[in-house]
Amino acid sequence: MSLLVANDLKKTFGDKTLLDDVSFTIEPKQRIGLIGANGTGKSTLLQILTGAEGTEQGEIRHAKSFTVAYVDQEPQLSGGGSILSKVYEGGAPVLRTLRRYEQALRRYQQNPSDQAAEKQLYEAQADMDAEGAWEAETAAKTVLTKLGFADLEADVDELSGGQHKRVALAKALIQPADLLILDEPTNHLDAASITWLESFLHAYTGALLLVTHDRYFLNRVTDAIYELEHGKLHYYEGNYETYLIKKAERDAQAEREEEKRQNTLRREMAWLKRMPKARGTKQKARVERVEALKADTPEPEQGTIDFVSDSKRLGKKVIEATDVSKWFGDKVILDDVSMRVDRGDRIGITGANGTGKSTFLHLLAGRLQPDRGVVDIGETVRIGYFTQGEAEIDGSLRVLEYIREGAEVITTKEGVTITAEQMLERFLFPRAQQWTYVSRLSGGERRRLYLLRILMEEPNVLFLDEPTNNLDISTLRLLEDYLTQFPGAVISVSHDRYFLDRVAERLLIFESDGKIESYYGRFEDYLQSKEAEQTTQKSASRAPKQRQGKKLSYKDQQEWKTIEDTIADLEHKQAELEKDMAAAGSDSARIQELLKEQEQVAADLEEAMNRWTELATVMEEER
Structure with missing residues (x-):
């Protein structure tokens, strides 16, 4: 069903x-x-x-x-409150139980000597047991941690x-x-x-x-x-992937049908020119058929972006940063970073949230000054900056008026002049939509319009800060195709793996200590190499010790006597950590500490189990 x-x-x-x-x-x-x-x-x-x-x-x-x-x-x-309390909002019984427990816990923590608060906490804990809500609480905190939140008590209004x-x-x-x-x-x-x-x-x-x-x-x-x-x-x-294959087949079929329609229309139009004004029923029906064929013209498909920028006037050295450092308060964002951007560079910037990627882009563009070091921007550089947030576009302007403010016409590689109207069509804005007020566009359409405005101003260096946010896949394909032909330098901040694989030849991976790792190649290859590196490190740390002979040494025999107790102790420790996690409430620091301890105990238990298997195998061979 x-x-x-x-x-x-x-x-x-x-x-x-x-x-x-x-x-x-x-x-x-x-x-x-x-x-x-x-x-x-x-x-x-x-x-x-x-x-x-x-x-x-x-x-x-x-x-x-x-x-x-x-x-x-x-x-x-809206409405304020902590991150955790906001996540617990909702009508499900388990969420109501979690809310009551968090409120009771907070009241008790504020005044542990209050007997009424203590009683309320005991009752809330009993409800948690009855509802089976401890697992949901752990899941909620784990989800928030995985999504990058450390302080679960932070006010959502901030x-x-x-x-x-x-x-x-x-x-x-x-x-x-x-x-x-x-x-x-x-x-x-x-x-x-x-x-x-x-x-x-x-x-x-x-x-x-x-x-x-x-x-x-x-x-x-x-x-x-x-x-x-x-x-x-x-x-x-x-x-x-399957969609792309089936879509291509469907488009090919549509092209064949459109070709048939065009051929039929040409024949019928030729008949209309030869025949006198339709009087009979059959003649009128044939005229109506022609009108229907003309009206059945398919909608325009994805366009292409094809025009040159001022990149030919760009010097070899575009931007150079030397020993650049930046900090906000006591938080180091960048620590002695040096790099050079040359004409034709394709650089992708990625890394965890809050590590300074957008700040670095602002520094390279000259929008922000470093606390130490120098950023030298070439004299011929003309930067087109596509910001992460939604652009402030005057909603009273019409789509065409907004683009014309940037440029009335542009020139293709072949020297052909293309008007703003034609460029809008190539960027998926049909003529009928070009006189629409910007205020009536969707958020994604405004992002697309803003991107086209930047490109039409003919920059020779492009800074793209999270360009894929709220852009549809068709627009992303247009942008990616354009960037592969763009002769200037392109620096993109993005977490979109597909986009970076298409447009970036070099990656800068921002780390939390203000350092930057450089990698030449695809983002997917980088992620796979890091995963393989971590797997190798784990395997090396957990691999059973290699034995030279097939008999247990005296040391092995002593280990065999105690290893089952060791495993039991680790399993007990796991259970205790589960209880500690449930009792941690909204103490995010404690939760982080317990999660690390859980990972370590799990690793120790796996190693002990592997060792038990190895010793048991040798014991069996000795018999």
């Missing part, structure tokens, strides 16, 4: 049809990726499924007990927009639900958090529906793709 059934959904926005008689199903445990160009209505469809938006037509059917956990593209958390997104994501991940809906979940996550999220979603027991621009992530967590295009929803079974 389907988890959710949608029939004949219709949704319009002004004179634009977002959903045109759309029908689909979501099955239990299905993993669906929803893709489509910015402004086609992906986020609107998600909101319809949550009940936040209505439709002009159609119905959605599901069981009465059906529940949804949803993360908006740009969530805004958090950035990106941190709001991560709190909202954690809240949805721990919430019991039949369907988990995620709108751009990898925005504001670093590579480690994205990898962890992939693993979490693989083990998730409910159904999943997500919108994401991250193609590696999409490929690894989905088993079906819905593509929203021109108001219609097309279904493709399989992950993103």
Whole structure:
């Protein structure tokens, strides 16, 4: 039985049809990726499924007990409170129990001698036992830690927009639900958090529906793709790689059908020119057929960006940083960093959140001064800076007016002049949309428009700070294709592995101590090399000791007598740590300490078990 059934959904926005008689199903445990160009209505469809938006037509059917956990593209958390308390919000019984326990624990910690507070805590602990909520508490704290939060008591009102997104994501991940809906979940996550999220979603027991621009992530967590295009929803079974193959087959079929339509139209138009004015029924029907063929012209597909910049005037040395250091308060962001950017360089910057990547970009652009060291920018450098946040665009301007403020025309490599209108078409803004007010564009469409404005100003150095956030896959392909031909230097800050693999030849990996690791090659290769390195280190530390003979030495015999007690002690220690974790409440420092201790005990236990197996094997051979 389907988890959710949608029939004949219709949704319009002004004179634009977002959903045109759309029908689909979501099955239990299905993993669906929803893709489509910015402004086609992906986020609107998600909101319809949550009940936040209505439709002009159609119905959605599901069981009465059906529940949804949803993360908006740009969530805004209000009402204050700690990160942990915000994550515990929700109507599920286990979340109510967790809230009561956290409140009781906080009251008791403030006044341990208060007998009423102590009684309330005991009652809350009993409820936690009865509800089985200790596991949910541990899961919530683990999720928050994996998403990069150390202080779980921090006030949400003091958090950035990106941190709001991560709190909202954690809240949805721990919430019991039949369907988990995620709108751009990898925005504001670093590579480690994205990898962890992939693993979490693989083990998730409910159904999943997500919108994401991250193609590696999409490929690894989905088993079906819905593509929203021109108001219609097309279904493709399989992950993103399978979708690309099937989409190419569908496009080829569409091209063949369009060629047939054009041939038929040419024949019918020739008939119209030869024949007198239609009077008979058959003649009128044939005229109507011609009109229908003309009206059936397909929508324009993805465009291309093809124009030269001022890069030919760029000197060999673009930017040089020498012994640059930067700190905020007592936190070191950069520590004696030196690097040189040359013409044609393709540099990708990545690393954990909060390690100074955007700060470094500001320093290289001259927008921020270092506390120590020098940044020298070449005289011919003309920087195009695509910022991480949403650009401030005057909503009263029309799309074409905004682009014309940057440039009326540009020139291709062949010297052909292209107007702003033509460039907008190449960047997926059809003529009919070019006189739309900017205020009526979706967030992704505004990002696309802002990107085009920067490119049309003809920079010879591009700084891209998280360019993939909120851009659709079609726009990313356009940008990637353009960057491969761009003759100037490109520096991109991104956690999008697919994007970095396409556009970066050298990686700068920012570390938490203000240092930067340099790597030449693909980001995926770097991640695999780090994973292999960690696996080798673990294997070396846990490998059983090699024996020279097949008999137990006196030392081995003594170890055999005690090893089972050692294993029992470690297993007992594991159980105690579980209890300590449950009792840690919202003490994030203590939780971090316990997580490290748990990892060490687990490693020691695995080593002891391996050693027991080795000794037992030799004992068996001696018999």
